[in-house]
Amino acid sequence: MGKVNRYEFEGEVIEVPVYWDDHLQREVEDYEDYCKQPGHTPSGRPILLTIEDACPHAEMVDDDPASIDCGSCRHYHQFPGSLLGVCDHEKRRKKKRRSPRSGLTPANKEETLCEND
Numbered sequence: 001m002g003k004v005n006r007y008e009f010e011g012e013v014i015e016v017p018v019y020w021d022d023h024l025q026r027e028v029e030d031y032e033d034y035c036k037q038p039g040h041t042p043s044g045r046p047i048l049l050t051i052e053d054a055c056p057h058a059e060m061v062d063d064d065p066a067s068i069d070c071g072s073c074r075h076y077h078q079f080p081g082s083l084l085g086v087c088d089h090e091k092r093r094k095k096k097r098r099s100p101r102s103g104l105t106p107a108n109k110e111e112t113l114c115e116n117d
C-alpha cells in the first residue's frame with residue numbers, strides 16, 4: 001500500500017492516498033477516487049470535497065448568498081490541510097438496508113437517506 005494521510009473523525013480513522021507531484025515538487029492527496037465515487041466513514045458518514053455543491057439539508061454558517069458548497073455548511077468538518085472533510089448531517093448518513101428474509105444486511109445493498117444521492 002502506498003503512502004496515506006490519516007485523519008480522525010468521531011473515533012474513526014480515514015486514510016487518503018497521497019502521491020508525489022513532480023510539478024509542485026511535493027506530496028499531494030489523491031482526490032480522484034473521491035470525485036468518482038464519494039467515500040464514507042465506517043459508520044456511513046460521507047467524505048466530501050469542500051467544493052461539493054451544497055445539498056438540500058445545508059445550514060450555512062453565514063447568510064452570504066455566495067455560500068453554495070459544503071465548505072460553508074455547519075455540518076461540514078474539514079480535515080486540517082486537506083480539501084476533504086466529513087458531513088455529520090444524519091440525513092446524509094449511509095444506512096444499511098435490511099434483507100426481508102434474514103434480517104441481515106448484505107454489503108452490496110446500501111442506501112442513503114438523502115434525496116439527491
Ligand code: SF4
Nearest residue numbers: 054055058070073087
Ligand atoms: S449537510 Fe452535509 S452534504 Fe449537505 S451541504 Fe452540509 S456538509 Fe454538504
